[in-house]
Amino acid sequence: MNTAFWIHHFQTNASVHDQITFDDQPAPLPDSVRIPLAHSLAIFQLGESGTGSRLRRYAREVAPLENFRGYQRAIDLFVCEEQAHSRLLSRMVLHLGGSLLEKQWTNSVFRRLRFLVNLEFAIQVLLTAELIAEVYYGSLYLRVKDASIHTACRQILRDEMKHLEFQRQFLAERLATFTPVGRWLWTCQFRLIHALTSRVVAWDHRHCLRAIGLTTTSFVQRCQESLARFQDRLETQVRECGATAVPGHSAATAQPQSHT
Numbered sequence: 001m002n003t004a005f006w007i008h009h010f011q012t013n014a015s016v017h018d019q020i021t022f023d024d025q026p027a028p029l030p031d032s033v034r035i036p037l038a039h040s041l042a043i044f045q046l047g048e049s050g051t052g053s054r055l056r057r058y059a060r061e062v063a064p065l066e067n068f069r070g071y072q073r074a075i076d077l078f079v080c081e082e083q084a085h086s087r088l089l090s091r092m093v094l095h096l097g098g099s100l101l102e103k104q105w106t107n108s109v110f111r112r113l114r115f116l117v118n119l120e121f122a123i124q125v126l127l128t129a130e131l132i133a134e135v136y137y138g139s140l141y142l143r144v145k146d147a148s149i150h151t152a153c154r155q156i157l158r159d160e161m162k163h164l165e166f167q168r169q170f171l172a173e174r175l176a177t178f179t180p181v182g183r184w185l186w187t188c189q190f191r192l193i194h195a196l197t198s199r200v201v202a203w204d205h206r207h208c209l210r211a212i213g214l215t216t217t218s219f220v221q222r223c224q225e226s227l228a229r230f231q232d233r234l235e236t237q238v239r240e241c242g243a244t245a246v247p248g249h250s251a252a253t254a255q256p257q258s259h260t
């Protein structure tokens with residue numbers, strides 16, 4: 001894994017979030033959009049606010065491996081970037097006149113799930129959240145007519161797309177050590193967890209999605225497309241790491257990218 005690239009990327013990206021400025025004026029959005037959007041963003045804010053302590057502890061397990069030298073430092077910087085997202089999301093919620101949350105049930109479930117098994121599973125749960133976040137922030141970026149929210153979503157979206165690449169590189173190297181059947185089983189459970197999670201998130205954020213003109217069905221569909229793109233790239237990368245193909249997988253499953 002090219003950890004030097006990621007350390008450099010996270011370091012050079014570190015200052016951009018706090019430089020984003022917000023309009024002094026209240027958001028020029030109708031209450032029918034502003035209120036559910038603020039609540040939805042407050043849920044995402046909570047999700048990004050973790051300290052990453054257990055993720056860091058798990059990362060120590062792979063630290064002695066030659067191909068993961070520097071991974072622990074990269075994870076530290078990655079967690080700092082997620083915390084920068086949390087601060088940015090707080091500012092977005094306040095800009096919209098909303099209130100920050102201290103606890104929320106889907107966030108609690110995510111946190112518990114993430115640390116049930118090992119580093120690979122922790123990264124997988126994180127990745128599932130980031131695949132859904134890519135669709136969520138992409139939709140807000142295109143559909144919310146507020147300059148401050150638009151700018152902040154664009155930055156978070158850019159970062160999350162890089163995070164997907166970061167997790168993909170990690171998983172590709174780990175999955176390349178699995179047997180083809182082991183990888184097939186991993187892929188099945190990943191798809192299942194993603195399918196369940198995207199439906200729960202769509203339901204939880206249904207008022208916000210409706211306010212920006214998206215149905216929960218179309219949100220889930222976009223999440224599935226995002227997953228298909230990710231899996232094709234992951235499988236290609238796993239093969240580049242020297243593994244043989246997963247049974248039944250085809251690059252033709254890739255879907256065109258769309259957030260509209």
Ligand SMILES: [Fe+2]
Nearest residue numbers: 048082085160
């Ligand atoms: Fe994030």
Ligand SMILES: [Fe+2]
Nearest residue numbers: 082130160163
């Ligand atoms: Fe992320």
